[in-house]
Structure formats: structure tokens, C-alpha cells
Amino acid sequence: MIRVLIVDDHTLFREGVTKLLNSVGDITVVGETGDPEEALVLATSLNPDVVVIDITLGEEDGIDVAARIRQERIKVGIVIVTMHNESLYFDRAKREAQVEGYVVKTDAFECVIAAVRNARVGKRYISQSLASEIVWSNEEPPMSGPLTKREMEILTEIAKGLRNREVAKKLGISIKTVESHRAHIMEKLGIRRSAEIVRYAVRTGLVKP
Numbered sequence: 001m002i003r004v005l006i007v008d009d010h011t012l013f014r015e016g017v018t019k020l021l022n023s024v025g026d027i028t029v030v031g032e033t034g035d036p037e038e039a040l041v042l043a044t045s046l047n048p049d050v051v052v053i054d055i056t057l058g059e060e061d062g063i064d065v066a067a068r069i070r071q072e073r074i075k076v077g078i079v080i081v082t083m084h085n086e087s088l089y090f091d092r093a094k095r096e097a098q099v100e101g102y103v104v105k106t107d108a109f110e111c112v113i114a115a116v117r118n119a120r121v122g123k124r125y126i127s128q129s130l131a132s133e134i135v136w137s138n139e140e141p142p143m144s145g146p147l148t149k150r151e152m153e154i155l156t157e158i159a160k161g162l163r164n165r166e167v168a169k170k171l172g173i174s175i176k177t178v179e180s181h182r183a184h185i186m187e188k189l190g191i192r193r194s195a196e197i198v199r200y201a202v203r204t205g206l207v208k209p
Contacts, residue, residue, distance in 0.1 A: 003048045021113070
């Protein structure tokens, strides 16, 4: 029996997935929560085989939570189930939390079942709607460090054409902070010119061309 912990802050979705997974003969949901801190506790106390987690957990970042769970329990399988179908989020989930599965919520429920079963035995599963666009490879050159949530916000706004002053005003931070983050982003991505930020954001699906 595959023991699953579900982490999603939308109660109806969480309860729906719990009911559906429990209807599958080889899967049982041992716990569910929408709270990131409780998720960390349950991931240890309930000893699940697989954690199914959303990227957006209120004000928290689900990928960060998944990475913390991974640090505590390296052998647990992790499946992201989310509305985010942009490759940037997939790249983060793969890089920061070493997830086994990535499923978009618009996919059929059978995809979640398949991802859970694969994660249980350490195999990878990617959403069918993304399979033609994303190659799951370990041969990609790593960045000097993962982009933080704030850096991704700033990268997005810069890619939309906003100047540093406009980004600072929109995000409620100082211009110096924006400039500092911008420099870190370019260093991490190996980018030397601002125009390359836009190309990167379009290529990864962070913004539309």
C-alpha cells in the first residue's frame, strides 16, 4: 500500500484528491493539510511514501516546502500537482526539491495516480500536457544557485519591460534592492545583457512573447 500525504491549501481540491486516491486499491492517504509548517511535521510523523504538494500554499512557496521535506526525508517521493505549467516552475521543482513527479491540475486524475505510483519506486513522471515541451534531463548545466521567489518576481517584471524604478515601486522595495537582485539573477543565469533576461523569461514560459 502506497502511503500518501497531500499538501494543498484549497480544501475542496485537497479533499477531492484524498477521496479519489483512497478509492484506488494500492493507495491510501495517511494525512492532508494546507499548512506548510504542519506539512513538515506530518512528513516525518506519518512516514508517507509519497508527498503530493501544490506550489502555491497561501503566502508560502510549495517548492521551498518540498525542498525542506526532501532535506528531512531524502527517501520520500515528491509529486508536484499545480496550476503552473510554465517550465520555470518545473525547473525549480526538479532542481531544488528533486521531485519525482510534476502534474498540472488540468490533467486527468489518472495522471496523479501514475505520478504517485512512479514516485513510490523512484521513477519520474511528468504531466502529459508538458511532455512535448519539457525534457527531463540531468545533463542541463546547473546555475550557480537557484533563483529565490523574490528574484523570480523581479525577473518577471524586468522581462515585461519595467525599469528598475518601476519594479521597485510595484513590489514595494528600494531601487538598490532591485539592482542587487538583478545583478544576482544575471550572475546565476550566466546573463551579461539585459535583453537576454527577456529571452530567458520567454523561453522558460515565465512571460508570453
